[in-house]
Amino acid sequence: MQRLDGADSIPAHLAGGIVALGNFDGFHLGHQAVIGAAVARARAEGRPALVATFDPHPILHFRPDAAPFRLTTLDQRERLFAGAGADAMVVFRFDAAFAALTAQEFVERRLRDALRVGGVVTGEDFTFGRARGGTVATLREYGLRHGFSAEAIAPVTLDGEPVSSSRIREALVAGDPRGAARLLTRPFAIEGVVQHGDKLGRTIGYPTANLDMGAYLRPAYGIYAVRGRLEDGRVLDGAANLGIRPSFDPPKELLEPHFFDFTGDLYGRTLSIELIDYLRPEAKFDTLDALVAQMDADCLRARVLLAAHKPA
Template sequence: MHVAYGLDEWQSDEPTHVAIGTFDGVHRGHQALLRGAVAAARAQGGRAVALTFDPHPLAVLAPDRLPPLLGSLDDRLALLAWTGIDTAVVARFDAALARMEAREFARRMLAGRLRARTVFVGFNFQFGRGGLGSAADLERWGPELGFRAHVVPPVQVDRRPVSSTWIRRLLEAGDVAGAAAALGRLYSIAGIVRRGEGRGAGIGFPTANLSTPPGLVLPAEGVYAVWVAWNGRLWPGVANIGRRPTFGGGELRLEVHLLDVKEDLYGQSLRVGFVRRLREERRFSGPDELAAQIREDVRAAREWLREAPAGDPLLDPAGTGAGEGDGGVDGETPGARATAGGTTEHPGGVG
């Protein structure tokens, strides 16, 4: 997939079929838009384009309401490529773009710069100055400007429309399985292993302490069965998100114990995919009681980690599967309960 940073830095020499959105998390609703653009490009000729925005529009329009995000820009681009998009155009969302009138955006950017022939947006899409432009406006203006707008209905999971906001709430409640159903994949976070205090190793369960990028959603505090991408393979693990109350508490941190790995992981990059919340974090009477509970956590985690999520677009894009040891998610494929349709979230302005 080709990536163009900025609308003014790229102009297509061929017609395009454009899906527009902030695409935070690239969830099942977003995927419906994106695959609509891909299908149109394959059927009619031209390029399938994802027009996305960075930073998140709320970072400019209402910074105090900016939520934690479901992934980094690099994560978003990897997921866009996974859907089959030919080109991702990352438009810088700034004050100038926020001030652009909706019709001017449609005329100058979609019809002019991108040479759009079809445009795919969610049913609740808003764009332009003050968020006054709507999906219905694109449908009305499209014939005059040379494109056809497709307004995609919402995807339903558990009879609820999928949205980035709903997924954040699921994660913040610890429902990582529900989030996976809405995302169509495991929710995962990447980070670099930093030096810890050796508490886990001292009780027989060494942990990798991850330094994660700021501004991303962390699931609720607790203990999770996880898959960890490391060294080109997937490894079963148990992760803890919390403040280590048994050892006096402290800052919130993400720690992971890889069940079948004994190497020192300091300084290495890991990606942790959350499968199931096993329990809340709690304070134990001492290291021995904590070690006994971790042994039970490991046993429970292995029950949930019987088959690796091979081909997960962020955890295992090459489809290599698990490393030595057990295999991924026991039960239905994440998101198997979803129904057809699509949505894209927009908080105001273009996005």
């Protein structure tokens, strides 16, 4: 799996490929349908399969002060695209110069000249170019002119509604990670490097691995049953506080998983934390004894829930 800059000329062995085109943040059921169609067509025609995404997200270019909303990092997307059968991920860097490209310039400079595409697959609602001047219809017109095909995939629905990144965000903000997982086909996962904290957890028998939330969407603050995955493949069950730790001063936003029956040093290691179930909102406790008693209950409940939710 190669990661390529969308402004550069594509390597010869990837020219003429079928490109799935979209943002694909989350890689949910709808995204999987688009990328799956591109991969299937590429295999049928003996062509490379590529996925093109945008980074940073266009919203951040036009609204740099927007609240964090990402569902996946580029690294996560790369692994998900590879798992779906793509040969390469193309990253279009969304900056002022890119935003200024007209729909025609985007097609001619990026799709025709740089990627030398053989075909494009995207969603029916995809727009592109300055002021969103390009649609699937115009993409088909440009394709006929420049020698590539363009195919649009209809939205995927679940429970009578289209699957979308917005719908996933709404579920997570509402404290419904199971609902989000149905749309994603996997648990929502926050990935980061374990950092040193104030080590308060170990003084009360609950050592934690502290992760910064970065650019990820902020799900409902509270206590979660979680599953951690290490780069070496180990899977760790636990319970985590996601929020500002109201029982401690000063407030500090963190994701703090405690892993059951685990001893070891995780500092500096990359860790992926899957939110499996929402247990309760954050709460402030008057005494450490009251806090520990609640944590005992939370961990017991998390163990039961995780036992019924086997890792993929």
